[in-house]
Amino acid sequence: MTGGVGVEELLRDLAPRVLGTLARRHGQFDACEDAVQEALLAAAQRWPAEGVPEQPRGWLLTVATRSLIDQWRADSARREREVAVATDPAHHAQAEADDTLVLLFLCCHPALSPPSQLALTLRAVGGLTTAQIAAAFLVPEATMAKRITRAKRQIREAGARFTAPPTPERGARLAVVLHVLYLVFNEGYTALYRTDLTAEAIRLARLLHRLLPGECEVAGLLALMLLTDARRTARTGADGALVPLDEQDRSRWDAAAIREGVGLLSATLGTGPVGPYQLQAAIAAVHDEAPTAADTDWPQILALYDVLAEVAPGPLVTLSRAVAVAMVHGPRAGLAVAGTLDADERMAHTHRLEAVRGHLLERAGEPAAARTAYLSAARTTASEPEHRYLTLRATRLRAADE
Amino acid sequence: MRAAAPTKGTRVPFGAPGARETALKYMIMMFGGLGASLEGRSPEWVKGMHELMVTMDAELKEAGEVVASHKLMDPSRATTVRFENGAPVPTDGPFAEIKESLAGYWIIEASEERAVEIASRVVAYTEYPMEVRRIMEG
Numbered sequence: 020m021t022g023g024v025g026v027e028e029l030l031r032d033l034a035p036r037v038l039g040t041l042a043r044r045h046g047q048f049d050a051c052e053d054a055v056q057e058a059l060l061a062a063a064q065r066w067p068a069e070g071v072p073e074q075p076r077g078w079l080l081t082v083a084t085r086s087l088i089d090q091w092r093a094d095s096a097r098r099e100r101e102v103a104v105a106t107d108p109a110h111h112a113q114a115e116a117d118d119t120l121v122l123l124f125l126c127c128h129p130a131l132s133p134p135s136q137l138a139l140t141l142r143a144v145g146g147l148t149t150a151q152i153a154a155a156f157l158v159p160e161a162t163m164a165k166r167i168t169r170a171k172r173q174i175r176e177a178g179a180r181f182t183a184p185p186t187p188e189r190g191a192r193l194a195v196v197l198h199v200l201y202l203v204f205n206e207g208y209t210a211l212y213r214t215d216l217t218a219e220a221i222r223l224a225r226l227l228h229r230l231l232p233g234e235c236e237v238a239g240l241l242a243l244m245l246l247t248d249a250r251r252t253a254r255t256g257a258d259g260a261l262v263p264l265d266e267q268d269r270s271r272w273d274a275a276a277i278r279e280g281v282g283l284l285s286a287t288l289g290t291g292p293v294g295p296y297q298l299q300a301a302i303a304a305v306h307d308e309a310p311t312a313a314d315t316d317w318p319q320i321l322a323l324y325d326v327l328a329e330v331a332p333g334p335l336v337t338l339s340r341a342v343a344v345a346m347v348h349g350p351r352a353g354l355a356v357a358g359t360l361d362a363d364e365r366m367a368h369t370h371r372l373e374a375v376r377g378h379l380l381e382r383a384g385e386p387a388a389a390r391t392a393y394l395s396a397a398r399t400t401a402s403e404p405e406h407r408y409l410t411l412r413a414t415r416l417r418a419a420d421e
Numbered sequence: 422m423r424a425a426a427p428t429k430g431t432r433v434p435f436g437a438p439g440a441r442e443t444a445l446k447y448m449i450m451m452f453g454g455l456g457a458s459l460e461g462r463s464p465e466w467v468k469g470m471h472e473l474m475v476t477m478d479a480e481l482k483e484a485g486e487v488v489a490s491h492k493l494m495d496p497s498r499a500t501t502v503r504f505e506n507g508a509p510v511p512t513d514g515p516f517a518e519i520k521e522s523l524a525g526y527w528i529i530e531a532s533e534e535r536a537v538e539i540a541s542r543v544v545a546y547t548e549y550p551m552e553v554r555r556i557m558e559g
Contacts, residue, residue, distance in 0.1 A: 258468070259475060394460055398495040407471055414464045 026066045029075060030059050034146030035226075037079045039118025041087065042181040048125060049171035050090055051083070052143055058083035059146065119144065120230050121183050123223075127196045130177035135170035136199045137206070142167055144226075145219050155216050156206070193231075197240050197296065200224050204244050208251075209402060217248050238287040239297030245280035246303035249273040261408040265312035277307045295331035298323055317346040334365050338375055350383035370399035374409060381416065390416040446488060446556040447536035449527045453520050453549055473546050477539065481529060488528040496522035528556065 034055060041051040058079045072078040126140040138156075141147045147155075153163035184192040200220050207216025224241040231237050253271040256262050284300050302323045309315040324340040337360055345353025357376055366372045373396035380389035393413035400406050459467055481487040496515035499522070503510055515522045529536060533553070540551040 258472065260471070398497050401494050403492060407467075410459045411464055411467055413460065414462060414467050 026063065026071065029071065030062055030066075030079075031146035031222075033076050033079055034059060035119045035122050035144040037076060037083060038143055039122045040080060041083055042122065042125075043118050045087065046181050048179070048181060049175055050087060052171060054083040054087040054090065055079070056142075056148075057086045060148075117183070119226065121181055123196050123227065124184055124192050125174060125179060125181065127192070127199045128174050128177060128179055129192070129195060130173050130179070131170050133199070133202060135166055135173070136195070137203055138163060138166050139170045139174075140199055140223070141203065141219065145223060147219070151215075193234065193236075196227070197236060200227070201240060201296075204247075208247065217244070217251070220244060221248065233291070235287050235291035236294040236296045238283055239294060239300050242280040242283040242287070243296050243300035243303060245276045245283070246300055246307050249276035249280065249307060255404075259404070260411070261404045263408075264306065267312075269310065272307065277304075280304065281308070293326070293330065295327060298327045298330060302327075315346070317343060321347050334360050334363050335371070338366075338371055341379070342375060345379050345382065350379045353379045354383065368399070370396040370405065370409070372396075373399065374405075377409070377412065381412075386416045445532070446528060446530050446558075447533065448554045448556055449529065449536055449540050450552045450554070451524045451526065451543065451547075451549075452522060452551070453524050470546065473543065477542065481527065481539070486529045486531045486535070488530050490525075490527045492525035493523055496524075 037058070038051060038055040041055060042048050045051055061082055062075075062079060066072075066075075123140065123144055126143050127136045131139065134156075138152055141152050141155075142149065149164050149167060150160050152167075153160040156163065183189070200223050203223070204217055204220035207218075207220060221241070221244050224237070224244055228234075228237050228241045249272050250264070250267060252273070253267040253269065254262055262268075280300065281304050284297065284304055288297060288301070302320055305316050305320050305323070321340070321343040324336065324343050328336050328340055338357060341353045341356035343353075344356050354376065357372060357379065360366050360372050373392045377389045377392035377396060380386075380392055390413045393409045393416070397406050397409035397413065400409065459470070462470075478487070478490060481490070496517075496519050499513075499515040500511050501514060501516045503512060527539070529539065531539075533555070536553045540553050544551050
């Protein structure tokens with residue numbers, strides 16, 4: 020018999036497939052989603068004690084369908100016809116994979132705001148409970164429940180159907196799905212202790228890669244996540260403080276994750292159009308493959324940033340490129356590139372520009388100016404670990420200055 | 422659960438029948454903005470402060486006393502909305518002076534003595550005042 024953890028994993032794996040099947044049959048995404056949640060809760064209560072049924076997917080589908088019918092019966096306006104369709108036991112196993120994909124597209128519907136897309140994807144595709152999602156995003160459960168309900172209503176109001184997006188829209192819609200998974204990952208990675216979200220993002224990216232093995236950017240995103248997450252344990256010291264990349268103990272990096280990421284990337288690069296996820300993964304791979312920080316192949320990283328700046332230009336790419344320029348051509352050259360962002364409105368509310376400037380000024384031998392930049396960055400960041408790191412960096416310079 | 426003993430300082434609501442069964446909630450407030458209070462210190466001091474915070478956070482969580490705990494972004498990033506010329510007008514900057522601005526808080530469920538004890542441990546290190554306030558009930 021399976022234990023509690025095994026049951027939860029099984030349920031999370033089955034959740035999108037059951038919901039996909041149900042929504043394809045009945046089309047009412049929001050009602051189906053509620054029904055599946057009920058079935059999942061029932062299973063989570065009963066399976067650990069009674070054992071997993073022989074056909075767990077069929078069990079969930081039956082319970083969810085019954086719950087759906089109960090909802091309809093309670094609603095006097097519902098027609099007999101729907102009940103008849105709902106009780107039809109025929110189902111198409113081969114359509115399951117497509118259902119999950121359609122489900123992802125639906126949760127990442129452009130009518131929704133990114134926070135709603137994230138929440139709905141985690142619940143409907145990830146199979147997380149509202150309480151788990153609320154905890155991951157540090158908001159009260161009632162707030163998250165409202166956000167999910169509103170998201171489902173918005174999908175209905177947008178007239179979205181449970182079908183794959185038409186071919187001309189597919190590329191753009193897939194880009195939104197990838198972006199949502201990327202945001203889930205970042206949300207978990209930026210807050211050092213929310214590893215549950217990074218794990219969930221990787222799980223969903225794996226699922227998407229399995230559904231769309233030929234999509235290079237899907238493989239690229241999965242590789243990027245693996246190659247970044249590989250450094251997770253080395254990224255914090257014993258006291259929970261941030262450890263920058265060049266000071267990390269590389270023996271603590273996850274070699275298996277790096278191997279998988281690099282393997283995925285080399286099997287993908289050159290088989291289709293190169294997009295930003297593949298390029299960022301390639302940059303992460305160069306870092307991960309250097310035995311020491313001093314061995315880092317910065318000219319190659321700079322070359323990759325040059326391509327990234329063409330494919331997906333943006334202030335954060337420029338800023339990362341400034342660091343690579345500094346490593347290849349010296350801190351003054353890097354500072355000049357970073358300086359081009361001074362007038363960029365998009366950088367006004369992030370601490371990143373001043374943090375990078377602090378590092379480059381420190382390398383250039385200007386401790387006083389570096390200290391000012393670090394303190395300015397510390398005042399702008401909303402991340403506690405980063406605040407601590409930047410303040411420490413500044414106080415160290417003051418101590419060295421005296 | 423830690424029941425609030427009806428000792429000196431524990432304010433039993435007027436007319437309440439005997440000692441309360443449930444603990445009271447207190448907000449413990451830290452001032453000065455995290456940036457301003459840390460900037461002039463040594464790296465060792467900043468590290469020590471962080472260690473104290475981590476230890477106390479863990480202890481309060483372990484004891485089941487903490488209800489909420491948050492640090493606020495630097496007060497220089499605050500927006501103050503004032504009523505000017507008959508309309509609300511947002512302006513950049515904090516309402517109070519930076520050294521009097523809220524930097525962070527704990528909300529704990531415990532006795533007033535315990536809340537004061539927690540604040541005292543931080544003040545012993547920072548030498549900067551903290552405020553303990555009872556939270557009203559709905």
